[in-house]
Amino acid sequence: AIERTLSIIKPDATRRNLTGKINAKFEDAGLRIVAQKRIHLSLAQAGKFYEVHKDRPFYGELCEFMASEPVVVQVLEGEGAIAKNREVMGATNPANADEGTIRKEFALSVGENSVHGSDAPETAAQEIAFFFSGLEITG
Numbered sequence: 001a002i003e004r005t006l007s008i009i010k011p012d013a014t015r016r017n018l019t020g021k022i023n024a025k026f027e028d029a030g031l032r033i034v035a036q037k038r039i040h041l042s043l044a045q046a047g048k049f050y051e052v053h054k055d056r057p058f059y060g061e062l063c064e065f066m067a068s069e070p071v072v073v074q075v076l077e078g079e080g081a082i083a084k085n086r087e088v089m090g091a092t093n094p095a096n097a098d099e100g101t102i103r104k105e106f107a108l109s110v111g112e113n114s115v116h117g118s119d120a121p122e123t124a125a126q127e128i129a130f131f132f133s134g135l136e137i138t139g
């Protein structure tokens with residue numbers, strides 16, 4: 001089925017001017033960027049977005065990193081977009097990521113891992129609604 005998923009190009013990647021190279025990976029994989037904006041999250045907004053991780057030891061570090069510099073938030077659309085995006089991103093820890101994936105090529109560490117992608121249909125819907133109104137998304 002055609003799905004939509006929420007993607008974030010993280011501060012380690014925007015800082016190194018990798019937005020275009022990462023978007024090329026998405027587009028080459030058949031994912032269409034149907035919404036996109038560059039924003040600088042506040043610490044509170046980052047904390048809210050990653051609330052499910054609030055009891056993890058890395059939560060504070062994760063939120064500070066995500067609020068440290070601008071990110072690019074986007075909606076990717078395509079056949080099986082949620083799983084496809086996760087394939088293109090590669091494993092969370094770049095040390096475990098397959099050749100050719102975004103995280104293998106660009107990520108610096110498990111924290112500074114260049115991209116975020118929704119992990120399931122329910123979280124995708126929730127995460128898209130966190131950043132975008134319906135009016136901002138176009139086929």
Ligand code: CMP
Pocket residue numbers: 053058061062092110111112113115116117
């Ligand atoms: P993401 O897909 O954005 O969702 C939660 C993030 O937490 C994850 O990517 C990682 O970047 C980050 N993360 C996971 N484990 C660690 C860790 N041990 N230290 C720092 N950050 C982590």
